[in-house]
Amino acid sequence: MDPIVLRQQGCRLLGAAIFTLVVAWPASAQNAPASAASTSQVTNLEAVTVSGEQPGPGLWRISKGDHVMWVLGTLSPLPDRMQWKTDDVEQTIASSQEVLGPPSIALKPKTNFFGKLFLLPSLIGARKNPDGQKLQQLVPAPDYARWLTLKQQYIGSDRGIEAWRPIFAAVELYDKAIKRHGMTASGGVKDTVRSLAKKHNVKFVTARYTLLVEQPRDAVKTFKSSPMDDRECFGRTLDTVERDLGRITERANAWATGDIDLLRSLPMNDQREACIAAVTEAGFAKQLGFSDVKQKAEGIWMEAAEQALNTNAQTFAMLPMEELLSPRGLVARLKAQGYQVEAPDGSDAEGMAPAQP
Template identity: 30%
Template sequence: MLSPAALRPLILGLLLCTVTSGSIASGRANNLVIEEVVVTGKRPGPPLWQVTKGDHTLWLFGTPRLIPKSLNWDSASVDWMISQSHRYIAPPQVMAQTSNPIKAMGVMRDLAKLKRLPKGLDLETVVGAPLYRDLVVAVEPLNLKPAKLSRLRPMFAAEKIQEQGLKVAGLRVSERIERTLQKMVKRHDVPVIETTSHASIDEMLDVLSTIPMESEIACLATTVDSIRTDLAAASSRALAWAEGDVTALQKLNYPDVNASCSRGIYNTPSAAALRVKTRRIWLEAAMDSLATFPTTFASLPIEELVRSDGLLSDLRQRGYQVRGQ
């Protein structure tokens, strides 16, 4: 079964209102000083949100986009609440996979080909000298050599820059939190309600292959600029989550700094339809659980809980009582 890592940004982006960047900076790139985020001791993460209908309760735990690499999450209270729950609603996702090994090999070849520019082209030629000069300056503090980006399409060069920014800043994508939740659910034998939309790998590859080059160049330009402006904010969000500082989480902005990247992908009809479908599936699962089970536990990206257009806001607008945060 295959769900290629290279498709992960697309799969995640299809279901979220916003895609936050993992870039960091203070000042202009050539004066950039990146401080690694270090967290010592156990940290609790944020408290739970509570949604009620009559005497039925849905507990919501907000998972972060990024966490400090050194985070030791104190999960005891979440573990106890999961143990008391009758159902667990998995976070919304779009899944593209195949169990055919021959098909899987072909997909990986296609992905590798999609990442690279056509023969005879390099990144500087495609994006132009001014943007490439900015890129060279921006990646220097990240210990990333421009030569490693030269054969990549602009969108995938942007992805590489973001990944390196996370590494240098001591941040990482927070998949470990979700894996820990899954282990708790399994250990306590809590039935899982899946909220997955399925798409063909061919459909995903088609979305990637049809992105206009001008959209990719705009994506790279946004990423280069975000290195100067957003890594400090990303660190603040990660630290606020680790400390369970809900006030800070609500005050911190969750901008779509990758708007130029996401616009080229998610504005395609198939991608937009998948995103709408996936969010609808999750909302229906939440409402059904509130109508049926005394206690349900669910996890959602933290921005879905603190943003005014998130899934928690959707439940509030439908008349459910929201307490706690």
């Protein structure tokens, strides 16, 4: 088996779905630059995803003297049938000395090739509840009744999922629901940016915090036997699937058409905070030092961004959209340190014209 595949599988010792929750589910955006579209385009399609070629959002401009960083806000989910028009982004990347990826987290087991190979069987069943418990025993009765209805609607008569932990069942339901509503989790934006950087021979810098797991077998064993308070995550996900998919579709359309005003007006986090807390507050996470990895990854990104702004004449970067729009986000932190920030529509530019790459 390919060593890279083994490494990727071995690093899933805490479960791919849980890792996805902490890193990006459902975080902000993932796509690009261009002119703003009218609000009516999105409003009229709030229950239907846009399709065909779309410009994506404009780029934020962060500068220090003559040094400029153009930042693309990323989002999840995005319209599945959208074709992202990347002409402006490609031109910006081609003129940059560096492309900086968003904050990311990696789990790395401290073991050799054969150790990874023999670790894989222990991952089987990691999604299941400890002691063979079922969803019905772990979540409130009203939530379980709602689950049965939504499960039938989006998943079908899958009996195996009834043995999963609530957080994993929530991930599965959410993924199936957004797919049914014409959306996709990634939209391929980060992969497209990485490909464009490679095409133009521009260095791609990964702002990644790597958590080294000293005893991966013990970590898997601890995870599989440890309880997790993920009932709120489960309930909030049910809420999202029941009544918020229209708003999530509207948000995805706003990203696709470049409607920054509408993006500002729509909440970004959905059930994400409750699901992140379920992971980071669990006993196994604290044992592994997993509770503050998001902050550490953000710190690595900030250091890389400041170095790029000090070194490069021009840099292209990606950040979750919430980090661009939030008054407590990473861009706000750069602004507080004296960097100039201009939004694509000029709304943060203190009267200046909208930024153009």
